[in-house]
Amino acid sequence: MLELNNLSVGYDGRYVIRNVDLSFEPGNIYTIIGKNGSGKSTLLKSCSGLLTPKVGSVLLDGKELSKYPANQRAQKISYLSQSTNTPNITVERLLAHARFPHLSYPKKLRQEDINIIYRALGDMKAACFIHDSLRELSGGERQRVYLAMQLAQDTPILLLDEPTTYLDIEYQLSLMELLQKLKAQGKTIIMVLHDLEQALKYSDQIIAIDAGKEIYTGTPDEILAGGILRKVFHVDVQRSDYRFELKNPAAVSSEAVITVFGNSSCRSR
């Protein structure tokens, strides 16, 4: 379980978020929403340990997060960054890095690790890119590969900053379905989303940050009923029957996709 106690975080003497108390339970999806610059990413980064609290604390299973050795922390929390460098290495090599927190020096992959890597790539329908260089992939393909890397890290807590960026609607929806599956496995998922529709549909808890840095939490229904979206975004949102649905959820399962692996490339280049 991840807990934020009276947390204040900021950069260069300026607070971005103040006095936040939150706790994240296993088997739930938490979505952070708010306007640009409201501190969504900052909040997520504090959960990952990337930002150290100025005041208050971040507790992982009752112990202060910053007290964890780097390796142990990486076995528990994975983080999908909004911006990543793309060195000219193969997807296979990138995914191998995701297993390193679980391995001791000299970090040789076991069969078990290789299976996890293939499963993660299958889940993101990215198995066919395995021998491609990161640089050769499009934005969306690269995003799927980074998501697969995070899945391969196989942590109980997943932090995702705008995971649907660059993704076609097909992959956005299958990602959301996949997150539901991970949640059912007892994982804690905390993400930042821009798409309110998806946030309200797929989350168990919404964390809404308004421009005055006030933080509202509640189930999607509570958030809707409480008029929080009006306070935060200055828009009126109402329920509607019109929704995107994934017609064939079977296509999302890893078994259906993993057979693709073996082809050297998904498309001719």
Add this chain to the structure above:
Amino acid sequence: MHGGVKAMKFLRNFFHSKGAIFAVSTLALILVIIVSLCVGVVIYTPVQLLELPDILRYIRFPRVMAAVFAGAGLAGAGVIIQTLLGNSLAGPNIIGVNSGAGFMTLVAALIFPLIPQMQPLAAFLGALFSVMLIYLLSRKAGTSKMTILLSGVVLNSLLNAASEALCTFFPDVHMSYAAFRVGGLATVQTLVLYPAAILITVLFIIVQCRANTLELLSLGDDTAFTLGVSVKKYRLLFLVCAAGMAGAAVSFAGLIGFLGLIVPHGARLVVGDEIKKLFPLSVLWGSLLLLVCDTVARTVFAPFELSVGIVISIIGAPIFIRMLLKRKVG
């Protein structure tokens, strides 16, 4: 597709899995070492050379080793610096690492004229200072590659000016600054060379053993951190290694330009950015290139010799310009 790129792709596919490129490069290096030992003002056969142990031991062997280790040190430092700054245009000479080492070497030569062994240490400190300064600047400036390069160029110019000033005020500095500035192996002192060579070897082994970690850092600090790397600790370790490799090379070979920039870039085209392959291949090619250039420099106009720095720059400048045009620096 461009012919050169096509050829590079072919080379990459051909060599990638087989490690053949390492075998070929190693063989080439051994061959060039033997040739380089044999040629000079007088050309000997290898058998004749073995009968002249003094020439071998005191003249040709140190010279060849100087080229091998200086090339290795500069190219290795180039890979590390480019990886940490996420910028393939940031060679150790461009961002002032070499000039930092050069300045401190001069200071050491001035203060301890009779202890040349101090020079590698001083060069290391100078290189470390530059590397740290550029790194801190790049942290402050965020991801702007232009800012990093520009601040490096400014630092480079500042340190070179300081070196010039030092030579103006103390014209009797123990070493020839003119030769030092273009870089050359003609006046290599074994007292400086051997400790520096050992340092370069040790640092090479350390970095190669931690190649995975360096590669993780190339994914960006945030990603490396969340994948369990103690970012601050390892960044410091690699910066120290880069400074050590560049500093050690500069301490006996002078300010050789371009090598630390172009060699890793060439190796990247063949093996990509995978550090486990890129780092050793760059080191190998650095040695090879510098040895070839030095052999050319001391034989084409024999008994006069060109400075190896001149030969490298003549080859390096066009390659660098081509790189700039192709990359459209971002």
